[in-house]
Amino acid sequence: MNWGSAGDFFAMGGYAFYVWGSYGVTAWCLLVEVVLVLMRKRTITQRLGRRIRMRSEVNNEAQT
């Protein structure tokens, strides 16, 4: 075990700003990328789904 206490852990032997700045920004960036890509997926599926349903309705009306 490297750390005597939780305070020790967060202090990172005096490198707190650099270590947590690295890990924090990395975690934040990766999470944001995941959120963005999932939002993009939802938008596309919804938009294309609407388009496809609209077209099939137009086709159905044309046939009747």
Added chain:
Amino acid sequence: MAQRTINWFKYSSPASFYPLAGKLIPYFAALAVVLTAVGLYLGFFVAPTDYKQGEGYRIMFIHVPAAWMSMFIYLVMAVYAGMGLVFNTRLSSLMASALAPTGALFTFLALWTGSLWGKPMWGTWWVWDARLTSELILLFLYIGFMSLKAAIDDPRRAARASGLLAIIGAINVPIIYKSVEWWNTLHQGASITVSSGTSMEATMLTTLLVMSLAFWMYAIAVVLTRVRCEILEAERDTEWVAAELGKRR
């Protein structure tokens, strides 16, 4: 000759790759989460304090994997771009587009964490030395690739122009990799090499490899999700997309 032929090109068609990618994504995502948890535990609680750099060296556990990923993703992207140019396969250029944002992100993270490590260890956030400068050029190559692709309306022409840029830019990757040998730089040489093994303590090396694998799995999961979006957009007028999206209301 009764030889069973496997159609390796089957999954190069967007219509069959789309459902395959969809099935694989949860596994890669789960592996990414588990490996990250293990890697962070090893990195903070098992790996000992460095005798020279104190606790600050723990930045390396994300800096080195991010830098590896930044270069490797670029090469994969260039290979897909090249396949797109040569074989004219539709999926290749979609894969290249899906890889670029994640590659750019890892390049940014390599620069960011490197800078945060450089300040306490070298006494400066940034120097214009060969390793740092070539890595910055890599970031610009990713951005250039994405902008060029977005700037051209016709998707085929966009794929060709950006594909060419990706291939020409690939020359930068061996330059980054070898920069610490070719030039006299502030950046240290590689601690892990193919020829002479490693100069690192065992738990540190294990942590580095686990974190690299975690980043790998993360990148695959995200890129596959993004390529599915690219596929849907590119193929939106086809029958199979209509069937795929029409079935869930």
